[in-house]
Amino acid sequence: MxxxxxxxxxxxxxxxxxxxxxAGTVAPAFVPSSSAADGIALTAPxxxxxxxxxxxxxxxxxxxxxxxxxxxxGDGSARAALVAPAFGAVAALAFGVGLVAAPGSAPAxxxxxxxxxxxTTGPPARIAAGAAVGGAxxxxxxxxxxxxxxALLxxxxxxxxxxxxxxxxxxxxxxxxxxxxxxxxxxxxxDPDRWRP
Numbered sequence: 256m257x258x259x260x261x262x263x264x265x266x267x268x269x270x271x272x273x274x275x276x277x278a279g280t281v282a283p284a285f286v287p288s289s290s291a292a293d294g295i296a297l298t299a300p301x302x303x304x305x306x307x308x309x310x311x312x313x314x315x316x317x318x319x320x321x322x323x324x325x326x327x328x329g330d331g332s333a334r335a336a337l338v339a340p341a342f343g344a345v346a347a348l349a350f351g352v353g354l355v356a357a358p359g360s361a362p363a364x365x366x367x368x369x370x371x372x373x374x375t376t377g378p379p380a381r382i383a384a385g386a387a388v389g390g391a392x393x394x395x396x397x398x399x400x401x402x403x404x405x406a407l408l409x410x411x412x413x414x415x416x417x418x419x420x421x422x423x424x425x426x427x428x429x430x431x432x433x434x435x436x437x438x439x440x441x442x443x444x445x446d447p448d449r450w451r452p
Contacts, residue, residue: 257328263446264326267318274315275346278386279355282308282347283378285370286357295370297378298356308347308382309427310434313389316343317438320393324449331449333398333406339435340394340413343386351379384421388428389435391417396439400452 281304288296299305316339324331350356351374352364364370374380394410397403421428443450 260325260328264322264324267322267325267442267445269322271315271318271322274311274318278308278311278315278346279350281311282350282355282382284351284353284356285364285373285377285379286353287360287363287367295364295367295373297373299378300356305378305382305424306426306430308350309343309385309389309431312343312346312382312386313339313392313431313434314438316340316346316386316390317393317435317442321438321442321446321450325446331397331446333394333401333403333410336394336397337406337409337413340387340390340410340417343390343431344383344417347383347386348374348379351377351382381421381424381427382431384417384424385427385429385431386434387417387431388414388421389431389433389438392432392435392439393442397450400450 281300283297283299283304285295286298290296319342320336320339321331323329324335329335352370353361357364391410391414394406395414398407398410418428439450
């Protein structure tokens with residue numbers, strides 16, 4: 256493994272972690288509220304948080320996968336890239352229960368039955384779908400360039416499932432897709448040995 260590969264991987268990991276961290280600060284979250292009938296209330300730190308969060312999560316998850324491959328000297332397989340959409344979706348739901356907005360109360364929110372319903376239908380679910388769409392770009396592109404049929408099918412199924420799950424909020428799907436595509440384009444440019452055919 257070359258020094259360049261390690262440095263590139265480290266830089267990509269830093270950018271990926273930063274993108275995911277920024278997503279956590281702008282993602283809408285449910286937090287405990289004594290004034291709400293069901294004990295939780297939605298907070299949205301930024302007016303465009305539902306658009307920014309999926310893009311940041313998708314880009315961050317793709318860059319984390321690409322950075323890990325470069326830092327460890329791996330080949331950046333399409334099957335490893337399947338982690339990206341799952342990571343983005345799980346992070347969106349974790350941010351949705353207040354992991355960043357109210358970390359001390361996140362376990363209480365996560366165990367609140369009212370939170371379960373709103374997490375699966377509210378803004379966190381839509382952000383998770385957008386992040387999964389963007390994250391699925393990486394395995395689909397990587398599987399196409401490496402001719403890995405199994406990974407291509409798995410990535411395509413994930414992409415279609417995320418599109419179906421987020422159909423009620425096409426803007427989150429579009430911004431998540433753009434975030435994932437930009438991240439793959441960056442990997443294509445800075446790490447051509449792994450990402451180009």
